[in-house]
Amino acid sequence: MEEETHEVVGHGADAAVTHGGEVVGHGADAAHGSAGIPQLDFSTFPNQIFWLLIALIAIYYVLSRVALPRIAAVLAERQGTITNDLAAAEELKLKAQEAETSYNKALADARSEAQRIAAEAKAEIQSELDAAIAEADQEIAAKSAESETRIGEIRASAMTNVETVAKETAEAIVTAFGGTPDQAAVDQAVDARLKGGAA
Amino acid sequence: MGSSTDSGNGAGKFALIAALVVLVLAVLFTGPETPTLSIHPMDQFAVTPLFGDGDIAWYTPTNVTLWMLVAVVGVILLLVVGSRGRAVVPSRAQSVAELAYGFVHKMLEDVAGKEGLKFFPYVMTLFMFIVVANMVGLIPAAFTTTSHIAVTAVLALAVFLTVTIVGFVKNGAKFLELFWVSSAPLVLRPVLAFIEVISYFVRPVSHSIRLAGNLMAGHAVMKVFAGFAAALGVASFLPILAIVAMYALELLVAFIQAYVFTILTCVYLKDALHPSH
Numbered sequence: 001m002e003e004e005t006h007e008v009v010g011h012g013a014d015a016a017v018t019h020g021g022e023v024v025g026h027g028a029d030a031a032h033g034s035a036g037i038p039q040l041d042f043s044t045f046p047n048q049i050f051w052l053l054i055a056l057i058a059i060y061y062v063l064s065r066v067a068l069p070r071i072a073a074v075l076a077e078r079q080g081t082i083t084n085d086l087a088a089a090e091e092l093k094l095k096a097q098e099a100e101t102s103y104n105k106a107l108a109d110a111r112s113e114a115q116r117i118a119a120e121a122k123a124e125i126q127s128e129l130d131a132a133i134a135e136a137d138q139e140i141a142a143k144s145a146e147s148e149t150r151i152g153e154i155r156a157s158a159m160t161n162v163e164t165v166a167k168e169t170a171e172a173i174v175t176a177f178g179g180t181p182d183q184a185a186v187d188q189a190v191d192a193r194l195k196g197g198a199a
Numbered sequence: 200m201g202s203s204t205d206s207g208n209g210a211g212k213f214a215l216i217a218a219l220v221v222l223v224l225a226v227l228f229t230g231p232e233t234p235t236l237s238i239h240p241m242d243q244f245a246v247t248p249l250f251g252d253g254d255i256a257w258y259t260p261t262n263v264t265l266w267m268l269v270a271v272v273g274v275i276l277l278l279v280v281g282s283r284g285r286a287v288v289p290s291r292a293q294s295v296a297e298l299a300y301g302f303v304h305k306m307l308e309d310v311a312g313k314e315g316l317k318f319f320p321y322v323m324t325l326f327m328f329i330v331v332a333n334m335v336g337l338i339p340a341a342f343t344t345t346s347h348i349a350v351t352a353v354l355a356l357a358v359f360l361t362v363t364i365v366g367f368v369k370n371g372a373k374f375l376e377l378f379w380v381s382s383a384p385l386v387l388r389p390v391l392a393f394i395e396v397i398s399y400f401v402r403p404v405s406h407s408i409r410l411a412g413n414l415m416a417g418h419a420v421m422k423v424f425a426g427f428a429a430a431l432g433v434a435s436f437l438p439i440l441a442i443v444a445m446y447a448l449e450l451l452v453a454f455i456q457a458y459v460f461t462i463l464t465c466v467y468l469k470d471a472l473h474p475s476h
Contacts, residue, residue, distance in 0.1 A: 037241055039348045039415065044246040046257035048349040055267040056357075059274050059328055064320040067278035071300045074285050074293070081287055 166190045222436045238426030240419040244346060262342040263350075266335060270344065273331040299327065303461060310465035314472050321361070322468075325354060326461040333414060333453035337446070345456075346414040348407060355407035358464050366471035377474040406463055413456050417449045 038044070167190045174181040249260045278299070281292030289297060303323050307315050329345055336343030344350050366374040378395040380388060424442045428435040 038244040038246060039346070039411065041246070044255050044261075044263075045349045047246065047255050047259055047261055048263050048344075048347055049353050050257045051261070051264045051267050052344070052350050052353050055271050056324060056328060056354075058271050060320060060324040062271075062275055062279060063324055063327070067275075067282065067296070068300065068320055068323060070285065071278070071282050071297055074282065074287075074289070075297060075300070077285075078287050 163190065163194060166194065219436065222439065223433065227433060236426065236430040238423055240422035240426070243342070243418060243422060244415065246347075263344055263347075266332070266342045266344050269335050269341075270328060270332040273335060274327045277331070278327065299323075306462055307465050307468075310462065311469040311472060315465065315468050318361075318468055322461060322464055325358070325464060326457055329354070329410065329460055330454060330457035333457055334450075336414065336418070337449055337453060343414055343418055346411055346418060348411045351407035351411040352403070354410075354460070355403040358406065358467060359403040362467040362471040365468070366474060369472065370474050374471070374474045377470055381475070402467065406460065410456050410460050413452055417445070417452055421445050421449070 167187055170186050170190050171181045171183075174186065246255060246261050246263055248255060249262065249265060253259075255261060277292070278296050281290075281296040284290055284293055286293060300323070303326050304316070304319060307319055307322050311318070332343070332345045335341055336345065366377070370376075378392045378399065380391045380395070383391055421442055424438040424445065427438040428442070431438065
């Protein structure tokens with residue numbers, strides 16, 4: 001305790017001495033430092049200024065030659081990448097829209113083509129149908145005409161047969177009654193009769 | 200789901216309580232038996248040679264050299280090594296590098312316009328140096344280079360000289376219109392010009408002292424609390440908790456001061472490029 005107090009007193013005395021020293025011999029007490037403000041010790045100024053200038057020049061050199069161009073390049077590259085990506089996205093969007101338009105157009109084309117083909121097929125079928133119907137009509141007309149002729153023929157031959165049968169019958173009847181049939185008279189009579197019958 | 204959340208909370212509480220217990224025990228066993236109040240908050244700012252104990256010449260490697268080297272290496276790790284993948288989908292480190300790039304780039308473009316982008320490497324150098332130096336300065340036992348007025352004054356003077364030279368080279372005598380407020384009544388203009396000139400020359404002063412002062416004050420306050428912690432014995436966990444809170448605030452300050460320095464640089468550059476009001 002005794003010694004501690006002594007040291008405090010001694011220190012105070014030391015401080016007082018350095019303080020006095022500062023008043024007399026300005027700046028010589030820098031190493032002690034406990035008295036006065038080190039910031040106002042002008043003897044250290046050249047040293048501080050010299051090393052500060054070295055430090056500033058070093059930092060300026062490194063920044064302007066290496067760090068700042070590099071960071072600027074990185075930032076520019078990032079900006080460029082973002083811009084490119086946005087442009088690519090925009091382009092892809094346009095392409096998608098284009099694809100949609102062309103898809104819709106193709107769809108409409110296909111639809112109209114299908115309609116055209118259907119109409120064509122329909123028309124073709126219709127014309128074929130018309131032709132077939134006409135042919136069939138023609139055939140039917142031909143067949144019915146032929147049938148009519150044949151019916152006429154049949155009728156005519158039937159009439160001839162009837163005449164022959166009538167003449168032969170008349171001759172036979174005449175013969176049966178014991179007469180001699182006069183061929184010409186019988187024929188005339190039968191003809192007259194048939195005509196009369198017909199009339 | 201609910202049970203896992205509960206157990207997570209329980210584990211968190213347990214960890215917190217355990218940490219406090221360890222803190223108290225550590226203070227009990229390792230703390231000074233006879234607490235003394237010896238606070239030297241400014242010792243941490245002393246510039247000392249790295250090797251030996253001689254005088255400090257302009258070329259002597261000092262703790263300034265060491266911690267500026269750390270800051271330069273930090274910037275290179277973040278911006279060069281972090282972005283070496285050049286991936287379109289970035290890694291975590293590359294994201295942070297791109298975030299820093301975009302942050303400063305947008306700030307410069309918004310404030311100073313397209314013409315201001317010529318100065319992008321310059322402004323980026325200032326921002327990265329200040330923010331990394333502030334952050335590594337928060338490592339316990341580190342030396343904070345940006346808490347020294349010599350450092351911030353050089354930074355601010357560099358901005359001041361750049362703005363003034365660019366202003367005159369680009370605009371010639373028209374750069375002086377910056378001080379001649381044409382929208383004010385004619386009688387007021389000389390008065391305003393006087394005020395504008397003074398404020399123009401005060402710029403580098405406020406620009407540099409704002410940064411150095413903020414960092415110096417924060418670090419000194421933390422050192423003062425640390426001194427209390429050494430002196431209070433068992434109750435020292437209170438100042439330690441306060442240091443934890445201060446540390447969070449200082450992290451915020453470290454970033455905000457770098458931001459403020461950079462945006463003011465952008466504003467001054469705008470004045471140089473478009474001087475008319």
